[in-house]
Amino acid sequence: MKMGIVGLPNVGKSTLFNAITKAGAESANYPFCTIEPNVGIVAVPDERLNKLAEMYKPEKVTPTTIEFVDIAGLVKGASKGEGLGNKFLSHIREVDAIVHVVRCFEDSNIVHVEGSVDPVRDVETIEMELILADMEVLERRIDRTRKMLKSGDKKYQVELDIYERIMKTFEEGKPVRSMSFSEEEKKIVDQLFLLTSKPVLYAANVSEDDINSDKPNPLVEKLVNYAKNEGSEVMVICAKIEEEIAQLDDEEKAEFLKELGLSESGLDRLIKASYRLLGLISFLTAGPQEVRAWTIVKGTKAPQAAGKIHSDFEKGFIRAEVVAYDDLIKAGSYTIAKEKGLVRSEGKDYVMQDGDVTLFRFNV
Ligand code: GDP
Numbered sequence: 001m002k003m004g005i006v007g008l009p010n011v012g013k014s015t016l017f018n019a020i021t022k023a024g025a026e027s028a029n030y031p032f033c034t035i036e037p038n039v040g041i042v043a044v045p046d047e048r049l050n051k052l053a054e055m056y057k058p059e060k061v062t063p064t065t066i067e068f069v070d071i072a073g074l075v076k077g078a079s080k081g082e083g084l085g086n087k088f089l090s091h092i093r094e095v096d097a098i099v100h101v102v103r104c105f106e107d108s109n110i111v112h113v114e115g116s117v118d119p120v121r122d123v124e125t126i127e128m129e130l131i132l133a134d135m136e137v138l139e140r141r142i143d144r145t146r147k148m149l150k151s152g153d154k155k156y157q158v159e160l161d162i163y164e165r166i167m168k169t170f171e172e173g174k175p176v177r178s179m180s181f182s183e184e185e186k187k188i189v190d191q192l193f194l195l196t197s198k199p200v201l202y203a204a205n206v207s208e209d210d211i212n213s214d215k216p217n218p219l220v221e222k223l224v225n226y227a228k229n230e231g232s233e234v235m236v237i238c239a240k241i242e243e244e245i246a247q248l249d250d251e252e253k254a255e256f257l258k259e260l261g262l263s264e265s266g267l268d269r270l271i272k273a274s275y276r277l278l279g280l281i282s283f284l285t286a287g288p289q290e291v292r293a294w295t296i297v298k299g300t301k302a303p304q305a306a307g308k309i310h311s312d313f314e315k316g317f318i319r320a321e322v323v324a325y326d327d328l329i330k331a332g333s334y335t336i337a338k339e340k341g342l343v344r345s346e347g348k349d350y351v352m353q354d355g356d357v358t359l360f361r362f363n364v
Pocket of ligand 1: 007008009010011012013014015016105107110205206207208237238239240241
């Protein structure tokens, strides 16, 4: 699963991306690999792994990860191919969701491309480019569907109606994301792979002073109101501080956060929020060799979850022995949890839950 970081130039994208790659490089437990300079992989923070590690004393602890792609180069006119426009748009097509970094910090030394700091205008500028790109795709589709309609097949009329509804929304300057569809309609809409259908998380990049202040930042408030209208979340971060935090080891990081009066780094919050936005949950495996978290999409059933570990686990799936993380911790050990009847035996139709500590039984 991939998150794409977008935003106008000079809003703090690279700073945030640096924080992500540094944090990734610092997490020694993950066999870290740099795929491309603009792709960073970070561990998804999960306190449960530490608790399980205390219980199992494993040789290694492996968190699950999430990928971030720094998509630079969006300027006004990108949909018309200006700047790195086209490349930018094709990169967005490949991600599952978007982190839209918005400048909410004033700093006279750092030029704003539009001459002033105005988060909502900035968001609308980017949104407009994405909408224009989507309109082009949709126009072609509408033309084609009109031709197909001549065959008399009713399904084309159904499609055309939906496309025209979307076009109207675009003309109002709104993304597909802001519309609601029935399950059936959604299938048709998904086929269009529109950029503005991807879920968005706004990262309000505030100054070092603002992140510590209780005073509401009016720029952030404007952005929050805007986001509310389309049902998106806003996260307040200070990219610059995140970049510093990412270079610290765990102990120093805890100390630094305490000094700032924060319980969690902004990056950790961002990663968790991205995970939620993508509809992901983790199941856990625990043993003397390894305690590990695995990513699945909400709603995944036991055999497919087993398949994340190894395809043989899925093919030969017999059952899953599952104990909820909280139950296991309360019991104090797997043996006691079992004695108390807290370890369930689940079959192939079991829908995995977040935090299920799982042992798969399978035929080889
Ligand atoms: P990008 O063009 O969106 O990738 O922006 P950069 O990450 O390169 O940031 C542009 C400039 O803004 C750099 O000089 C950063 O140091 C600065 N910057 C980024 N985040 C912050 C922040 O939270 N506070 C302040 N004061 N400056 C920041």
